[in-house]
Amino acid sequence: MTRLELRDVRKNFGTLEVLSGISMTVDDGEFVSILGPSGAGKSTLLQLLTGAIAGEGEMRFDGAPLDDHGRHFAFMPQRDALMPWRRVIDNAALGLEVQGVRRRAARERVAPLFAEFGLAGFERAWPAELSGGMRQRAALLRTVVQRRDMLLLDEPFGALDALTRTAMQRWLEKMWASHRWTALLITHDVREAVLLSDRIYLLSARPARVVAEVAVPLPRPRTESAALAREAAAIEASILDTLLGAGRTEFPIV
């Protein structure tokens, strides 16, 4: 069942054409990634979805036009956007509080999830006391507890060191396997996209359009066996070829 559907979505900032006709779908329980170079307009696309900015084209959710009735998305911004003045548990509960849940009740609802997110014992810590990976997990926790129809994740691990990032990707893979969120992930890490996604949309450099749609038909979990790792590597290679190969001179290094 198709949940999110974009048809020919366009966005200009003044004379700067950022999105030049993006069409894509996300099905129920599907994990879809958008892979594109820096500055392509990936964050802009999410801003259109959350209604922060307005653009042209058609955006539908469950068949109905996306407008500000009904909020479908839980959004995780590119930087973790934790509030330094709120303890970790109150950051995690922020979305519930905005939804009108009392602070006490909101805390009680997020507290049991801390262990699963590797944050047990840090409920009363300040965000400044967390490491980079913990901050990202706290931000992700804040996102998923909102229980929206779909997650929008903007480069959740982009700012982490390579080792932490890999650990976080594996962790998210496991988390997704048990929760089956409908998710749209933005990234410019090819390996991350292949590890986590059911499908990947490749975007061109600005003005962004979809250059290719790649299905990733690998069983999960994908970090288990060497055979799977080889298959994944083959998909990664073909994606890199599409992005960097044959005459795509306008394409900068991802």
Add this chain to the structure above:
Amino acid sequence: MLPAPSRVLAQAWENRAALADNTLPTIRATLAGFACSVVAAFVLSALVDFLPRLRRALFPILIASQTLPLVAIAPLVVLWFGFGLLPKILLVALVTFFPMMVALVEGYVSTSKEIAQMLAAMGAGRWRIFWLARLPSALPYFFAGLRISITYAVVGAIFAEYAGAAKGLGIYMLSAKNNFRPDLVLAAVAVSSALTLALFGLAVLVQRLAMPWERAGRDAKPEPTEEERP
């Protein structure tokens, strides 16, 4: 002739009753004026945050108010409002309001775009975003402004008293000067300095209590090894 510090100290001790008697009204004027100024700055800055057009109209007036020389304005205010507390409150507010206002407005603007956008995506309205994000973001700016303007506040109060008061450090300095007692003038100056320092310290203390996460941020060294692997 400058009196020796030892003489100033001795005279300060000898006249401690009179000094204390004149310090209390100054403290009262400083705190009352400053409190009014902070409340006004808060209300007006919030208003301006919601109505940017008001901001453009208001700021030139506020900036102009800052160029009024205190020497000229203090006697006028005393003339209009008498020797009571009101003219002192007004003068203290006049010198401290603008820095507080600017600090708050800049603080609101410093709110992270991502946090605001995320709150909007969560369904928070304009007021909610102000309360949850813009106001807390302004706290460091607010306290920076507070530390600066609390020092102006004491000077403002003393100036107001100098222009006319029944009691206060300002009028005490004036009469000591007129009685050719530079030692007592300096004693009063020392008291006012101590008062400023104490208020500054108080502001720092309040900031610590109000922003406990600041210390956490400074002390914590993110440890990206063990905790990292979930």
